[in-house]
Amino acid sequence: MSESYLPIFILFFVTLGIGGAMLGLAYVLGPRKPSAIKEMPFEFGSPNIGTARERFSVKYYVTAILFLVFDIESVFIYPWAVLFRELGWFGFVEMLVFVAFILVGLVYVLRKGALEWE
Amino acid sequence: MDNVMCSQADKFLGMVPYDWTMIVIVPVAKILFIIAVIIGLYTPLATLVERKLSAAMQDRIGPNRAYIIKVGGKPLTIFGLFHTMADALKMFTKEWTTPKSADKFLFYLAPVIGLVPALLTFAVIPFGPPIQVCDRVVPLQIASINVGVLFIFAVGSMGVYSAALAGWASNNKMALLGALRASAQSISYEITFGLTLVGLMMVFHTVRLDSMVAQQVDLLHWGVFLQPLALVLFFTAAMAENKRIPFDLPEGESEIVGYFVEYSSMGFGLFMTTEFIEMSAIAFLTTALFFGGYTVPTWVATDHSFAMWNVASELWPAAFFAIQMAAFFFKVTVLWLFQFVVRWALPRFRYDQLMRLGWRIMLPLSLANIAVTAIAILAADGDAAKGTEYVMMTGLVMIGLFVLSLFYSRKPRQSGDSGHGHDHGHDEQQATVAAAHH
Known part of the structure; x- marks a missing residue:
């Protein structure tokens, strides 16, 4: 069984090699004439003010947390989706109740305006 | 003839142990x-x-x-x-430049991290019918693993690291903004991407891609007829994850240059390569899941014996194999070209529109699709043919629901705009005057 994963490992190292080779080749072939201005982060030509290690909008964090909730939900749905014929209507209602609980959360979050990006 | 060729091959392969x-x-x-x-x-x-x-x-x-x-x-x-x-x-x-303030290791790592999962996706997609070489059956799929679709979810979600790391490592505010947009967008559509395929897993009763394709021999059993709504949602979510044009906010050239603004020469080239590889990955996946993979919608194809190609036997099965391979790559190429056409057919979304589409339309619809598919299959009570019929009928209903939901979503916003409502006529007049002047 585990040997059926071997090709994936081979492919993994092949792709890693391709990526590394492409970067390495460009590194070798390309000219390099560094200057202070070239090494500055490009922010539309104006002198940089501070670094990019800034705080950013809390909305991205809310999105990430929502993603976690629904990703876990989908992880629970996968095994049910494979077995739902055997579980029958009982399993279906159980899954509906589970999804409904999380959907209530989503509706709450949306009503609170957590995903208003205007 | 058969035996001679096979024994020759065996003698040749005898030099290496059979397992290898x-x-x-x-x-x-x-x-x-x-x-x-x-x-x-x-x-x-x-x-x-x-x-x-x-x-x-x-x-x-x-x-x-x-x-x-x-x-x-x-x-x-x-x-x-x-x-x-x-x-x-x-x-x-081209000249290779690296910003002085960048995190060098992550800066070089990020483009490679994008490329690897994009190519790994192909590991589980069957690109041809299983061929029989002498006494061995060789599936034309790099790794025939039993978690198939789950592997694609696992690998597909890795792509977000590339954009996030590239933007952060560049130490550039615009790149960071692009990375944040890319991450938020990818994870928002990730859920729909995962949930749409649940419908297929239920219909085909498997998570293996090779057996999903094998069940689509009959034209009417193609995923596109069984799960039409899932196809629409899947393709949209996949394009959103690939950050292709209606969803290219992370690299909007006219506002922020994007998470790869600091990359030059092949660093940038690898991001482009990854995007193009992912386009073919989407085409490969959609073909295998929804358009019957290598199967040819003919009346001959229902005879499973033709699906096996015996190298040492007569020509006709070989020709059939060639037709199946050609059919697969024809379908792939059509879906691949479709993504290029979409680029110029649709304008870029606004960020709030993007998030609304993902969270308020696509996510509930993908959940509804699962529930309706489950009801259709359970209502058939174990009768496979009846189940397929129900699934197809409900699929049409779901497509109708989708179109309705799109109309609903076009309703103008109530909050925020109401204060300026009376100004609109005035603004429009001014706009017309301005247009006339130019």
């Missing part, structure tokens, strides 16, 4: 084939097709100058085919 043939040599051959098709054919062609199709849709000629040799005093251009080589050469020979 199947475990290493055959997979390596398949990997080389896929790499040759993807990196050697589809990706270079994508750079040209992108420009040529843009040109066609904008009534221009497009790239047509590059040549290597002249024939009869005229440069041999072949529809600009040499531009693919010129583009690649240009990427390799």
